[in-house]
Amino acid sequence: MKTALSLFVISLVSASLAFASTGDNSFKSPVGLQLWSLRNQFKKDVPEALKQLKGLGVTQAETAGTYGIEPAKFRQMLLDAGVQPISGHFDFGLLEKDPSAVSAQAKALGLKYVGCAWVPHQGAFTEAEARHAIKVFTHAGEVMAKNGMRFFYHAHGYEFQPFGDGTLLDLIIKECPADKVSFQLDTTWVYLPGQDPVVWLKKYPTRWISLHMKDLKKGVERGTLSGGTDINNDVVLGTGQIDWKAVLKTSQEIGVKFYVIEDESDAILTQVPQSVKFLSDIRW
Numbered sequence: 001m002k003t004a005l006s007l008f009v010i011s012l013v014s015a016s017l018a019f020a021s022t023g024d025n026s027f028k029s030p031v032g033l034q035l036w037s038l039r040n041q042f043k044k045d046v047p048e049a050l051k052q053l054k055g056l057g058v059t060q061a062e063t064a065g066t067y068g069i070e071p072a073k074f075r076q077m078l079l080d081a082g083v084q085p086i087s088g089h090f091d092f093g094l095l096e097k098d099p100s101a102v103s104a105q106a107k108a109l110g111l112k113y114v115g116c117a118w119v120p121h122q123g124a125f126t127e128a129e130a131r132h133a134i135k136v137f138t139h140a141g142e143v144m145a146k147n148g149m150r151f152f153y154h155a156h157g158y159e160f161q162p163f164g165d166g167t168l169l170d171l172i173i174k175e176c177p178a179d180k181v182s183f184q185l186d187t188t189w190v191y192l193p194g195q196d197p198v199v200w201l202k203k204y205p206t207r208w209i210s211l212h213m214k215d216l217k218k219g220v221e222r223g224t225l226s227g228g229t230d231i232n233n234d235v236v237l238g239t240g241q242i243d244w245k246a247v248l249k250t251s252q253e254i255g256v257k258f259y260v261i262e263d264e265s266d267a268i269l270t271q272v273p274q275s276v277k278f279l280s281d282i283r284w
Contacts, residue, residue, distance in 0.1 A: 027248050027279045032060030032086060033272065034212065034262040042067050050081040052269060057276035062260045063088035063109060071108035086258055087113035087210065089154065092120055096136045099143040106149055113209065113258070114144050115184055117154035124225070125158040130168040134175045141180030152182040152209050157189040158227040173204055185251075186212035186262070187242050192229060194222045198246045205254040211247070213261045213275070215240030234265040237275040238282070245284035 033056060035042065041049035046067055053061075061083045066074040078085050088111050090102045095116055106114045119125070119133045133153075141151040153176070159169035173183060185208050190197045201208055217233040217240055238244055251259075263271050 024252070025249075025284050027282055028252065029259045030059045030084075031057070031276055031279055032062055032258060032260040033058040033083075034062045034064065034089070034260050036064040036089070037261070037263045037268050037272070039064070046077070050077055053078075053083060054081040056269070056272045058083060058261065058272070060084050060086045060258065060260070062086065062115075063111070066105075066109075071105050075109045085109050085111055087111055087115060087152075087260070089115050089117045092116050092118060092133075092136065095140045099140045102140070103143050103147045103149065106144070107147060111149060113150050113152055113182075114140075115152040115154050115210075116140070117184075118156055118227075121158070125161050125168060127163060127168065127171070130159070130163075130171055131175075134172055137172075137176050137181050141177065145180055150182055150209065151180065152184050154184040154186060154212065155189060156186065156227040157193045158225050160193045160195060160225055173207055178207065182209035183207050184210040184212055184260075186214055187247060188212075188214040188216045188229070188234070189227065191216055191242060192220070192222055193225050197242070198250050201247070201250045201254055201256075208251070208254065209257050211251050211256050211259050213237055213259060213279075214263065215242050215244075215275075217241075231264040232266060234263050234271075236271045236278065237261070238278040244278075244282060248279075248282065249284050 033053070038049050038053060041052055046069065059082070061078055063085055069077070075085055088106055088109060095102055102114060116137070119129060121129045137151065137153055144151040153172065155169055159172060160167045163171055183204070185197060185200060187197045190200055215235050215237045217235045220229065220233050261272060261275055263275065265271060
């Protein structure tokens with residue numbers, strides 16, 4: 001005769017097997033957080049921000065500075081909070097001037113991936129600025145590769161300026177050597193300018209190393225190439241305009257290496273746990 005406890009254990013095992021047997025139609029990756037999402041909390045109180053980070057349900061981190069703390073110490077603080085630093089965004093100017101210094105910081109943080117998320121420019125992004133970025137990224141990629149890390153560029157939306165038969169983002173992707181430079185697709189910064197993230201994932205399937213998961217509030221108009229929008233247009237994944245089933249299915253099919261939530265809104269502390277749950281539940 002089965003006891004209540006044994007029945008409970010059987011039910012847990014059955015549920016686990018059911019989840020494991022969902023095949024390839026579910027999201028399968030650790031979930032990271034771009035720590036820029038917690039910028040306001042970190043600026044006020046780093047230890048308190050780390051406590052808040054620990055409760056968000058993420059297991060990896062993408063850094064955006066260390067708030068005056070030595071990189072090695074900041075890494076340990078993240079590990080103590082149960083979060084593994086895996087990637088980081090670094091300033092274009094520093095990458096341009098001294099990529100070896102960036103490499104040293106990234107190594108101290110224990111990062112595998114080193115990225116840049118913004119190319120300084122005034123007004124509309126130009127071909128000249130794109131070509132300069134290509135030179136900076138190529139050299140940075142060489143330096144990071146020598147130190148056992150991978151360089152990537154996080155496209156931000158302004159690169160969709162028309163160029164030839166495509167855009168300036170096409171130019172950057174094609175001209176940056178594939179063995180030195182990868183790319184991070186941010187769903188909102190592709191979608192907001194009027195592009196389709198799935199189309200871009202499929203267009204360059206071997207170049208996207210990471211996915212920035214960000215949803216855009218319903219009703220927000222598309223078409224801007226500014227590279228920005230109101231921070232509170234960032235909403236819980238699955239409640240905005242992005243077709244997550246198509247995006248996640250495609251990103252997993254092409255072999256995207258790591259996934260990072262970025263939520264710049266004022267409601268990050270409530271929205272990120274909901275986004276993590278959405279990722280655990282989504283099926284296609």
